[in-house]
Amino acid sequence: MTQNTGKMQQHTVVALVYDKPGVLNRVVSMVRRRAFNIGSLAVGHSETPGLSRMTFVVEGDDSVLEQVTKQLRKLVDVVKVSDLKGVNAVYRELSLVRVSATAATRSEIIQIVDIFRANIVDVGHDSLIIEVTGDEDKLESLVTLLKPFGVLEIMRSGRLAMVRGVSQDSAANGVSDEDVPAPAKEDQAKSTPLLPPG
């Protein structure tokens, strides 16, 4: 009968919420109450009109985070919450990077951009804006390679996450609600994406 496991772990939490004023505040307030820092947050419309999906990344003790997700589920404006820790999911982030570019360095930068399957979306006299999509490792490697040219500005969208279309068993594991297994499994099964892996 112990309370906290004391393990600090990164969790990606996906919540399906009503698209109306104050909902973000309600969700964030619940996370704030346990003094978790939100590492990234992305919100946008879902496939259902009137519902938004938010992905946020928090670092925290496993059992405390489990309590937070349960409390989030209780919010009237929150339809569904999944903690994707330990789940096979696709993680993507979009980043815009403004990098110094002179006539001398431009072609070298373009080569790096091609290798990363990134795009150049703006060309100026002395800089370029590069758009890149991928997981965080990819984004960070690109930035590392661009640093010698002079990185002027970085914007990141925050992590998006979607469970891969695999067997329901492994998808269900991610709900991390061992105390209420029956409804949680059903909950997760409904959201198993039909997209191909990748």
Add this chain to the structure above:
Amino acid sequence: MKLNGGQMICQALLNEGVDTVFGIPGGAIMPLYQTLPQYPGLRHILVRHEQGASMAADGYGRVTGKVGVCFATSGPGATNLVTGLAGAMMDSVPMIAITGQVAREAIGTDAFQEADVTGVTLPVIKHNFLVMSAEELPRVMKEAFYLARTGRPGPVLVDVPKDVFVEEAEFEYPETVELPGYPPKMEGDPEAIKRAADLIAQAKRPVIFAGHGIIISEAYKELQEFAEKGQFPVTTTLLGIGSFKSDHVLNIGLPGMHGSAYANHMINDSDLLIALGMRFDDRVTSKVSLFAPNAKVIHVDIDPAELGKNVRPTVPIVGDVKHVLQQLIPLVEKADRRDWLSHIDELQRNHPLWFEEDDVLRPQDVIQEISDSTDGRAIIATGVGQHQMWAAQLYKFKEYNSFITSGGLGAMGFETPSAMGAQVGLPDRVVWTIAGDGGFQMTLTELATMVENQIPVKIALINNNSLGMVRQWQDIFYNHDYVATLYSGNPDFVKLAEAYGLLGIKVTRKDEVGPAVKQAMEWNGPVLVDFQVEQTENIYPFIPPGTGVDNIVEDPRLVKKRVR
């Protein structure tokens, strides 16, 4: 039918079966108040401070099981409600607060008497709404009542800008609600219930923990049947008092920090805790790692977030405790637990709930006398502190759901307004407030409300001229260093009562207690009895925070006797 916003709210209240509202008007909520005369079915009780309104609505909601309703104006009116709302949330009480807000175009401009009330209340209540047009009001009111009274009940606030009260729109009250993000689960999972029945069949020393959930779901009959069939001893948490008859042979009474030593030893010796509609509050468990170390746990609650929050259950069951008990009872075998029950008898003999009975007037004498004189059939409302714990230990409740106390939030000042709300809700019951002199002075303005509305609450002021519980902790943990706990300028409470128009009675000697209680009972109106009790009396037993039952402190006078 076209109605304005204020009329819509009144009509919705009537549709939801509301007959009483506690509140205070003010600028932003005036248009709602001015429509009240059109709705004679709504009785408005004008309190003297908004905290009194929310706490009265709380007391009303607890004893009637209906939704308590309070009104307040924008800004300071609404912020004054907050302590009462937070308390109702912690103790799962159905409540609706309607607050005025500044007009729509003034919102966010730091207008006169503006406060971000939905922002302020968001973390401490079940849900809230800011209503930006009158046409939303029928749906919002329907949802607010549905949310307040279903699942785990709680307070819901509806914040209405002043100009929305006067805006007209079509009024059609919805019959159903659509809230897909809010599905209360009533039935327990049959698999989990089977596993629970298996654990029960294997258990040798099971104990039931009965909490507020039994009272909320009115599972009294089911609890008694379940306990009798399985011969389970029942310990009732602070808010579970009145879920099981206190004179029942299986009722072992209050557990936890100030529970009886025998109840705590029983829990410690148990091999299975059957927790029904309770949440393993830290006042129940003390240090969790030392709590019931050999017990498996079946935990039933309608709120999934409670399962595994403090204590990891072996079998968690999400559901309404009444439904779950109905599912579980047929699966439980009739049992003979003579060995376990006689062990508990022995614990009771060795560790009795005891207090010194000599010539000195002590708080316990007062509560015992009120218990006897009312034959255990009064509604008892308390504040927070020593007097609350003595009331919980010593009053012998013979009626269900008759103990009204601020458990989770522990809000001093709860005693007077909550008693008033309970008396309004159940006018035929005798209602006593057991108050401390500290908490009483936080909300005593409601004496005027009682007199004005002829609400005949009997107030037993356990007056030790101090903040007794904190003083006791100073005795134990701070070497009797009484910082800011002893009063030297308390008023003459009898004169105070008389100034408000109550009957005031002063009691300084033990032999005056009986006659004073009798006189109070015979008086046809609100009464205050100032019981000037021994200041140094402490509440025992006591499990110091952060420890377990091995560190239980029993009354030193009892320990001395035992040694002799």
